Every structure is written in C-alpha cells, then in structure tokens.
Amino acid sequence: xxxxxxxWVQDREHVVLPRxxxxxxxxxxxxxxxAKVMEFTSQTLRSGVVVQSDDGxxxxxxxFLRGAPAVIRNMVQPxxxxxxxxxVSQ
Numbered sequence: 001x002x003x004x005x006x007x008w009v010q011d012r013e014h015v016v017l018p019r020x021x022x023x024x025x026x027x028x029x030x031x032x033x034x035a036k037v038m039e040f041t042s043q044t045l046r047s048g049v050v051v052q053s054d055d056g057x058x059x060x061x062x063x064f065l066r067g068a069p070a071v072i073r074n075m076v077q078p079x080x081x082x083x084x085x086x087x088v089s090q
Contacts, residue, residue, distance in 0.1 A: 015051065035061060045071045 009015050010031075017030050032051040040047035046067025053060065065072060069089035073081055082088070 014054075031055065032062070040067075046075075 013034050015032050015034065017032060031054040033054055034049055035052050036050040038044075038046070038048040038050075044067070046065060048063055048065040048067075051062050051064065053062075065075070069085070073085065
C-alpha cells in the first residue's frame with residue numbers, strides 16, 4: 001500500500017506536500033493547486049482530488065483517489081496492482 005505523508009493545506013485551492021516522505025525542508029516541498037474535488041457518493045464508493053503542480057510541467061496533473069479497494073482496483077492498470085493487494089486490503 002502507499003505510505004501516508006503529511007500535507008499542509010494553505011487555503012481552499014492549494015496544498016503543500018513534501019517531495020520526499022521523510023523531509024519537510026522548504027526546498028523539498030511541492031505546492032499543488034487543487035483543480036477538481038470529487039466528493040464521495042454511495043454510487044461511486046470513492047472520492048478524489050485532481051491537483052496540478054505550481055512548479056511542474058504545464059498540463060500535467062495528479063489524481064489522489066480514495067475508496068473501496070475493489071472499486072479502486074478496477075480503475076487501475078492490472079500490472080500496477082501489488083501481488084498482495086487482496087491480503088492487505090482485507
């Protein structure tokens with residue numbers, strides 16, 4: 001599973017993440033703009049946020065997604081799912 005990292009919410013449209021999970025120095029922080037928030041619904045069983053890096057390549061974005069394991073598994077490429085996914089997600 002993905003490690004948890006600490007994020008700092010600057011305002012409703014910006015969040016700051018460490019570029020490396022073990023560091024918080026200013027040089028290693030990435031400022032992200034929130035492009036879209038997808039609220040949890042009982043129909044989709046997931047929620048997420050699309051962010052764009054303020055200092056990254058223009059047009060690139062990241063999707064942070066949270067939801068029921070079976071739903072998330074069906075949304076990703078099969079070769080990206082860890083072999084122990086079913087055991088860990090129980």
